[in-house]
Amino acid sequence: MLEFDAASKRFGDVRALDGCTFTARARRLTGFLGPNGAGKTTAMRAVFGLVPLDHGSIRWRGAPIGGGARSRFGYMPEERGLYPKMRVREQLVYLGTLCGRARGEVEEVVDGWLDRLDLAGRANDKVDALSHGNQQRVQLVAALVNSPELLVLDEPFSGLDPLAMTTMAELLTEVAAEGAAVLFSSHQLDLVEHLCEDVVIIDHGRVVLAGTLDELRAGVAERYVEIEYRGDSPEWTGVPEVDVVRAEHGSVRLRLAVGADMQDVVSLAERVPHIVAFTYQPPTLSELFRRAVA
Amino acid sequence: MKTPAQIWLVARREVRERVRSKGLWAGTAIMLLVVVASIVVPALAGGGAVTKHVGFTGDTPAALTRVVRAQGAAVDVTVRVHRFHDVDAGEAAVRDGDIDVLVVDGRLLEWRGRPQERLQTLVTGSIQLVALTERAGAVGLDADELSSLTRPVAVDNTQLGIAAGRTQEDETAAYLMSILLLMALATFGQLVLTGVVQEKSSRVVEVLLARMPARNLLAGKIAGIGFLGFVQVVLLAVAALVATVVVDSVDVPAVSPHVLAWVIVWFVIGYAFYAVAYGAFGSLASRTEDASSVAAPATALLLVAYWASLIAVSGDPEGGWARLASLFPASAPYAMPARIALGTAQWWEAPLAATLALATTAVLVALAGRIYAGALLHSGPTLTMRDAWRRRSARSQSEEGARMGEIRRRLDGGDLIALALALVCGITVATLTSDVIVGVAVGAALYATAVRVVHAVR
Numbered sequence: 001m002l003e004f005d006a007a008s009k010r011f012g013d014v015r016a017l018d019g020c021t022f023t024a025r026a027r028r029l030t031g032f033l034g035p036n037g038a039g040k041t042t043a044m045r046a047v048f049g050l051v052p053l054d055h056g057s058i059r060w061r062g063a064p065i066g067g068g069a070r071s072r073f074g075y076m077p078e079e080r081g082l083y084p085k086m087r088v089r090e091q092l093v094y095l096g097t098l099c100g101r102a103r104g105e106v107e108e109v110v111d112g113w114l115d116r117l118d119l120a121g122r123a124n125d126k127v128d129a130l131s132h133g134n135q136q137r138v139q140l141v142a143a144l145v146n147s148p149e150l151l152v153l154d155e156p157f158s159g160l161d162p163l164a165m166t167t168m169a170e171l172l173t174e175v176a177a178e179g180a181a182v183l184f185s186s187h188q189l190d191l192v193e194h195l196c197e198d199v200v201i202i203d204h205g206r207v208v209l210a211g212t213l214d215e216l217r218a219g220v221a222e223r224y225v226e227i228e229y230r231g232d233s234p235e236w237t238g239v240p241e242v243d244v245v246r247a248e249h250g251s252v253r254l255r256l257a258v259g260a261d262m263q264d265v266v267s268l269a270e271r272v273p274h275i276v277a278f279t280y281q282p283p284t285l286s287e288l289f290r291r292a293v294a
Numbered sequence: 295m296k297t298p299a300q301i302w303l304v305a306r307r308e309v310r311e312r313v314r315s316k317g318l319w320a321g322t323a324i325m326l327l328v329v330v331a332s333i334v335v336p337a338l339a340g341g342g343a344v345t346k347h348v349g350f351t352g353d354t355p356a357a358l359t360r361v362v363r364a365q366g367a368a369v370d371v372t373v374r375v376h377r378f379h380d381v382d383a384g385e386a387a388v389r390d391g392d393i394d395v396l397v398v399d400g401r402l403l404e405w406r407g408r409p410q411e412r413l414q415t416l417v418t419g420s421i422q423l424v425a426l427t428e429r430a431g432a433v434g435l436d437a438d439e440l441s442s443l444t445r446p447v448a449v450d451n452t453q454l455g456i457a458a459g460r461t462q463e464d465e466t467a468a469y470l471m472s473i474l475l476l477m478a479l480a481t482f483g484q485l486v487l488t489g490v491v492q493e494k495s496s497r498v499v500e501v502l503l504a505r506m507p508a509r510n511l512l513a514g515k516i517a518g519i520g521f522l523g524f525v526q527v528v529l530l531a532v533a534a535l536v537a538t539v540v541v542d543s544v545d546v547p548a549v550s551p552h553v554l555a556w557v558i559v560w561f562v563i564g565y566a567f568y569a570v571a572y573g574a575f576g577s578l579a580s581r582t583e584d585a586s587s588v589a590a591p592a593t594a595l596l597l598v599a600y601w602a603s604l605i606a607v608s609g610d611p612e613g614g615w616a617r618l619a620s621l622f623p624a625s626a627p628y629a630m631p632a633r634i635a636l637g638t639a640q641w642w643e644a645p646l647a648a649t650l651a652l653a654t655t656a657v658l659v660a661l662a663g664r665i666y667a668g669a670l671l672h673s674g675p676t677l678t679m680r681d682a683w684r685r686r687s688a689r690s691q692s693e694e695g696a697r698m699g700e701i702r703r704r705l706d707g708g709d710l711i712a713l714a715l716a717l718v719c720g721i722t723v724a725t726l727t728s729d730v731i732v733g734v735a736v737g738a739a740l741y742a743t744a745v746r747v748v749h750a751v752r
Contacts, residue, residue, distance in 0.1 A: 048504040050671055067507070075504040081497025086311060094307055098300060098505045142501060 001025050002047065002150055002181055006056035008205070009042055016042040018205035019056065024183040024198070026149070029176050031192035031199045032185040033285075035293055039205040040185040041078050044152050048075055060150065071099040074148030078155050078185075080139045084128035088119065088138055091127060096145035106145055113141040117167075133164055140168070144175070151175055153184040157191060169195050193285040201292045209292040217282035220291070221258045224281045225265055227251065231273035239264045245287075250276075300506045304514020308489070309521055321481060322526050325474065329530050330537045332470055333549070336463070337541035344371050346413050349387055351378040352399035355424045362420040368446035371416065400424070457611050457636040464548035468635035469604070471548075471557050472628045474530060476600045478561055479627065482523035483568040483596065489515055490576030490666075491585040499670050508667035516569045520562070527561045548635040556644060557631045563648055564627025567655045568596060574662030577669040578677045588676055595624050603629030611638040618723060621647045623654040712744030 002024040009017040016039045024030040034040050045051040047058055048070060060069045083091055089110060096106030114120045117137045122130060127138060136159065143151060156172070157165050173195065176182045186192050192199065199216060201209040209216060228251045236244045236252055241260035245253040256265060269278060283291070312318055348362060359375045366373035376393050378384035384396040388406050394413055396404040400421060403414065423444055430440050455461050490512075493499045502511055531554040538549045547553075575589040586593070603625040606615040611633050620629035620639065626647045633639040669682035720737020 045500075045671070049507075050500065050503055070504070073504070075501065077497070077500040077504070079497040079500060081499070081501060083311075083493075083498050084496055086307075094303065095501065095505065097303055098502070100296075100299070 001061060002183065003059045003062075004043065004056070004207075005059065007043065007046060007053050007058055008055040009039075009046065009051055009053050015205045016051075017046065017053070017056075020202060020205055020207055021056075022200045022202075022207050022210045024150075024181050024200075026181045027176055027179055028181065028198050029172055029196045030181070030183045031196040032183055032202070033187075033189065033192065033199060033289060034185075034202040038202045038293075040202065041154055042205075043202070044075075044154050044183070044185065045077075047150075047152055048073065072146065072149045074143035074146060074151040076139060076143040076151075076153040076156055078158075080136065082127045082135070082139060082142065085126055087124050087126055088130070089114065089123035092138070092141055092145050095142050099146035101146055109145055109147055110141065113144055117141065132159070133161065136160065136164065140171070149180055151180050151182045151184075153182070155186060156184050157186050157188055165191070189284075189286040189289055199285065199288075201289055203293040209288060213285065216288055220283050220288065222283065223256045224283060224287070225254045225256060225269075226277070226279045226281065227254070227269050227272065228276040228278075229272035229274055230276060234271035236268065236271075239268055242268065297507075297510055300510045301514040301517060304506075304511055305518035305521065308515055308518025312485070312519070312522055318522065322529065325477065325526070325530055326533050329470075329474065329534050332466075333534060333537040334541050345374060346371055346395075346410075346416075347374045347376060347393040348413075348417060349376040349378055349384045349393040349396040350400075351381055351384040351396060354397065354400050355428070357427060358397070358400055358420060358424045361423050362417060365416055365420050365423070365446055368448050369412075369416070371412070373416075397421075455636075456608065457638050460548065460636050464636060465608075467548035468632045469608070471553075471635060472600065472604060472607075472632050474527075475557065475561060475564065475628055475631065476596070478523055478527055479564050479568050480593070480596060482519050482565055483572045483592070485519045485522075486516055486569045487572040487576040487585055487589050487592075488582065489519065490573050491579050491582050494577065494580055494670060495582050503670060508670055509663045512570075512573050512663065512666050516566070516573060520565050520569060523565055524558070524562060527558055531555075531558055547637065553631070553635045556634045559648070560627045560631045563651045563655070567623055567627070567651055567658065568592060570655060570658045570662045571595070574658075574665045577666040578679070578682060580672070580676065584676050599625035600628050603632065607632045607636070611636045617643070621650060621722075623651040626651050712741055715744060716741035 004020050004022050007017045007020040008015070018039075020039065020043055032040055032043070042051050046053055047065065049065070058065055060073075063069070086094075092110040092114075093103065093106050096110060097103055101109075111120070111123075114123055117140075119134060119137060119141075122134060127135060130138065140156070143153065151172075153172075156168055160168060169191065172182050172184065193213065197212050199210065199213055200207060211219070224245065230250065233247070233249055233252075236247055236254070239260075241257040242265060243255045243257070245255050247253075254265070254268070269275060346366065350359060363373045363375065376387065378387065378396070381396075381398055384393075384398070385404060387393045388396045388404055391406065394405075394410060395417060397417060398404060403409065403417060405414075427440055427444060430443075431437075435443075453462050455465055457464075493502065493511075499511075534549055535551060535554060571592040572589055575592050576585060579585050579588040599619075599622075603616075603619040606613070606619040606625075607629055610616060616629060616633060616638070619625045620633050620643065622629075630639065630644055630647045634644060665679060665682040668684070669677050672682070716737045719740050720733045722733075723736040724733020
């Protein structure tokens with residue numbers, strides 16, 4: 001388990017981390033969310049000692065993180081980077097042996113991943129001879145060369161095409177299922193909602209929301225009603241404690257505040273000539289996010 | 295993972311990747327060629343007498359051509375005689391460079407451009423001699439008496455070197471060694487610089503630093519590139535030795551195994567010094583385009599130190615300035631081996647200079663390590679030294695805290711140590727240069743720098 005305990009870091013007048021406290025558990029995918037500049041990258045760098053903390057601590061399995069623990073971590077930085085003139089396999093093996101693994105062991109892991117990601121044929125090419133997509137895959141393997149117990153990925157989905165995103169999602173799920181703690185940042189909230197059980201949302205260096213998605217949803221009293229219909233759009237206003245989140249031709253999403261009367265909502269629904277679907281939902285991750293960082 | 299193992303892996307990668315580059319091999323081949331050629335070519339060309347072509351036209355005294363030849367032979371100049379029917383043909387030959395001088399009527403010398411002094415003396419002297427002979431005959435001396443009177447005396451020339459027991463060939467060898475050291479230090483220093491900047495600009499540095507401390511990365515890089523430099527310099531030294539044996543010029547003591555061993559040692563020391571500086575400067579730049587401008591101070595020091603030691607040593611290799619240059623860490627890698635080659639260094643001077651240089655490098659490693667670690671993850675505009683230094687300051691609270699704290703404790707009372715050091719160095723300099731003002735200036739500058747360093751670390 002990775003624990004952030006009141007981690008704080010200032011860059012001049014900017015508080016990049018301000019008492020940041022959360023955990024990322026083994027066997028789980030933890031989505032790390034927050035607006036740009038919230039401190040996500042700083043927090044991830046701090047795990048690897050790349051940013052020294054001013055106050056607070058980060059612990060792995062209850063102990064402060066040192067070089068020994070880090071050699072069992074994998075990291076994919078936001079700024080992707082590899083030696084452009086070095087051969088793919090050689091580079092990956094090099095990065096693996098830097099973690100203190102035996103060469104043979106690393107080679108086995110690297111070959112496995114290269115096979116798995118259809119890169120076996122490019123193993124002896126220089127990195128800069130690869131397409132952008134393939135370079136991204138090599139970058140991912142670079143984070144996996146030491147079969148990490150903790151995998152930290154900064155925006156792993158940015159710049160990927162839809163197919164590559166699916167592959168990445170499957171892969172992260174698999175790594176977590178094998179026992180690793182996986183922490184990744186993303187702005188793609190729909191994707192995080194589908195993929196993760198645990199979510200941490202930070203803003204201005206502080207955790208504003210953290211927990212399992214179910215807990216977070218349950219923790220919010222307001223509910224949402226989504227109605228799909230055929231025919232003319234009626235007027236949705238005029239009911240107390242009910243706001244229109246989104247109204248399009250043929251569908252509407254309504255937010256029901258705590259005191260909303262279900263009877264009023266049903267009467268609202270009756271304003272449409274023909275209902276196709278009616279759902280009563282907790283908030284989506286995207287709605288939780290907006291509430292949290294507002 | 296253990297530090298030595300990581301340094302070894304980094305160094306191994308540097309060597310493996312760079313051995314594949316054709317540039318390194320081409321550079322080594324060219325330097326080998328220069329070294330071998332500079333030893334073999336003079337040996338092959340040397341010893342052969344100088345040949346001069348002298349043209350004669352008009353009314354030439356019968357004895358003149360013979361006398362010119364004989365006078366030439368006396369000073370190792372072979373004179374080839376050419377005769378021309380008229381002045382025009384002779385002047386044309388001068389203009390074409392076929393002959394060095396045209397003697398018209400035994401009275402007028404025609405040159406292309408400025409007269410060649412040695413040949414001018416030779417021909418003029420011969421003309422005087424022939425005239426003397428003719429006048430002596432007129433006075434009544436007989437031919438035998440005359441020839442015994444005018445028989446040329448062989449005159450030898452010896453060129454004294456600037457150092458006793460050493461010839462000009464030794465000096466040339468010493469200067470050549472300095473130039474090769476400069477080239478090697480610049481080449482491998484630049485490799486460290488571009489290596490550091492490339493890691494930053496390709497962003498691979500963040501992946502690396504997640505796996506190892508910055509100091510291991512810098513140490514491994516310097517060690518790997520340094521190993522290649524060491525191999526190159528050893529190759530050059532061995533080539534120089536083989537070449538001297540092959541051409542049998544054993545009378546050049548500057549190219550002896552003892553001197554060459556010192557050259558290799560000084561390459562290692564000089565490389566350590568400049569590579570650390572280049573590494574620290576390189577980390578300040580984010581783009582490869584900025585690399586050379588950001589490292590300009592290191593390059594300037596490299597070149598100024600070279601010129602200063604060249605001027606000091608060629609002026610007087612036993613003088614105070616030469617001694618100072620050979621003790622000062624930045625210029626010692628050039629000046630000290632040159633003085634060793636010229637046989638003007640006392641036995642204790644080289645170890646002392648080496649100790650000074652290594653001590654300075656150790657201080658530099660501590661400073662550069664912090665700047666390097668602070669600057670590596672910075673992207674965007676080029677950092678200043680001060681910013682890079684400060685970016686690292688918060689590290690004192692994390693795992694490196696204990697280490698930095700220890701260094702700081704050691705520097706407690708650093709002012710006193712700095713003062714003592716400055717005093718000793720100032721007095722040494724003053725004694726060596728026999729110049730009190732220079733000694734005071736050096737001591738004061740050293741004290742000021744040391745105090746600033748101590749306070750910056752605090």
